[in-house]
Amino acid sequence: MHILIVEDDAHLAAALARILEDNKHDIEVVSDGEAGVEKAKETSFDVIIMDVMMPKKDGIEATRELRRDGVSTPIMLLTARDTTDDKIAGYDSGADDYMTKPFSPAELLAHLRALTRRHGEVQFERLDVGDLSLDLESYDLACKGKSIHLSFKEFSILRILMSNPGAVFSKETLISRAWGNESSAGDNNVEAYISFLRKKLAHLGSSAKIETLRKAGYRFVEDPEGDGPSTIPLP
Numbered sequence: 001m002h003i004l005i006v007e008d009d010a011h012l013a014a015a016l017a018r019i020l021e022d023n024k025h026d027i028e029v030v031s032d033g034e035a036g037v038e039k040a041k042e043t044s045f046d047v048i049i050m051d052v053m054m055p056k057k058d059g060i061e062a063t064r065e066l067r068r069d070g071v072s073t074p075i076m077l078l079t080a081r082d083t084t085d086d087k088i089a090g091y092d093s094g095a096d097d098y099m100t101k102p103f104s105p106a107e108l109l110a111h112l113r114a115l116t117r118r119h120g121e122v123q124f125e126r127l128d129v130g131d132l133s134l135d136l137e138s139y140d141l142a143c144k145g146k147s148i149h150l151s152f153k154e155f156s157i158l159r160i161l162m163s164n165p166g167a168v169f170s171k172e173t174l175i176s177r178a179w180g181n182e183s184s185a186g187d188n189n190v191e192a193y194i195s196f197l198r199k200k201l202a203h204l205g206s207s208a209k210i211e212t213l214r215k216a217g218y219r220f221v222e223d224p225e226g227d228g229p230s231t232i233p234l235p
Contacts, residue, residue: 001046002026006036008054019105026156033057037065044163045073052079060093067094074115129162130208130222143204153178157193161220170217
């Protein structure tokens with residue numbers, strides 16, 4: 001799943017990200033409520049994990065604003081407050097779940113499983129764009145009856161691109177989202193994986209393309225005319 005963490009405590013945010021990445025989820029992290037609202041409006045996420053007590057805009061206010069603006073992404077609030085009134089305020093703001101600190105990794109993952117089941121987990125299992133189908137569980141990419149397995153990094157990059165067809169992603173953004181902010185990965189790593197993905201798209205005979213925009217980045221483009229690369233063997 002593609003999960004947004006909105007948490008101002010850097011240590012807790014890093015711990016949450018590590019737990020979720022270890023369980024093969026794609027993570028983005030922002031550190032205040034205003035940034036969380038902005039990110040949730042501009043990017044599609046499967047789940048948002050939101051702290052309640054944050055600078056600029058608290059989690060309840062941020063959740064309320066997202067719901068007013070039509071963002072229906074499941075939201076789980078995190079807080080040290082566990083009174084009934086606090087929980088009611090969270091649910092009344094439009095949150096779907098409420099978890100109190102401290103919590104164990106197992107409890108966090110159980111809450112996420114329950115949350116996605118309530119919202120129809122099937123919608124997260126596959127991403128279909130153009131003639132491509134990306135299995136979000138097995139990391140298999142399929143096209144026209146053929147399929148090929150992607151490595152975790154290939155999968156992470158392609159999922160970012162396919163989730164936002166036509167949007168341009170810089171190398172810096174892809175590094176941040178696929179490797180993490182603390183990674184030592186550089187432009188060469190991105191270029192290498194883009195090359196791997198292009199070969200696999202060609203091998204499958206897909207009409208989709210990953211375009212390079214000079215000094216800007218990459219974008220995923222569907223080719224309705226079917227003028228994509230012909231099928232080639234993988235090395």
